[in-house]
Amino acid sequence: MIIGIVVDMLERKAIAKRLRNVVRHSQFSAVFQPIVDVNSMRPVGFEALTRFHVEPYRPPNEWFSDAKRVGVYSELEFSVHQKAVEQIALLPTDTYVSVNVTEGSLLKREVCALAFGINPARVVLELSEQEIVADYEAVKNALKPLRQMGVRLAVDDAGAGYASFWHILKLEPEIIKIDAKFVQNVDKHSAQKKFVGSMLDYANHVGSIVVAEGVETEEELSTLKDIGINYVQGYLCGKPRPVVDVLMTI
Helix, strand or coil, rough: HHHHHHHHHHHHHHHHHHHHHHHCCCCCEEEEEEEEEEECCEEEEEHHHEEEEECCCCCHHHHHHHHHHHHHHHHHHHHHHHHHHCCCCCCCCCCEEEEECCCCHHHCCCHCCCCCCCCCCEEEEEEEECCCCCCCHHHHHHHHHHHHHHCCEEEEECCHHHHHHHHHHHCCEEEEEEHHHHHHHCCCCCHHHHHHHHHHHHHHHHHHEEECCCCCCHHHHHHHHHCCCEEEEEECCCEEEEHHHHHHHH
């Protein structure tokens, strides 16, 4: 048992050292996936995602999972936020950039710094259904000054689980992103159409904007337009790309 504990401690120490090295040397980059208007098919915003440039290749969620495990998540998260937000000036001025956040980052003052030096209305903080919020009042209080500046909140993966509905009710986001599982093949299943329609009705009632995620076919796009969805995201509209490549497609 003692040997196992020692091995675990050494492993955690090695992972933490590797992650801090990734942060120190910026061994990652931001890529941007467009969120488009269904009528013009022009981007209204971009979701910032992270790609790591360390061998052997590992998907981003594994890096973030390790960071949580060894206690360096905040360092990594803030670094990738900075990397994304500093490129907003390169994107069209009428678009926004959304960055994925956790309760922990919302409660830290560093999040406020993301909006300094740029138009805060171009920043959206995106909270996933996967993120468990322990103190909604504290998060709302942390969001208040940011919202007064013009920063908006999006709830991601809406419909994917109980937490997403609770996020929506408690935090009253300006943007509701419908999870891809309800969007893919929406043209073939009436129950999915009704669900998407009900989410849109609710959003209209409370004054939120709806974005449908995971759009991959023209049929899905057409059905979403018929339902009344105005904004979509997915491979049909554009894959995550470096900002230079994004600018070439606009």
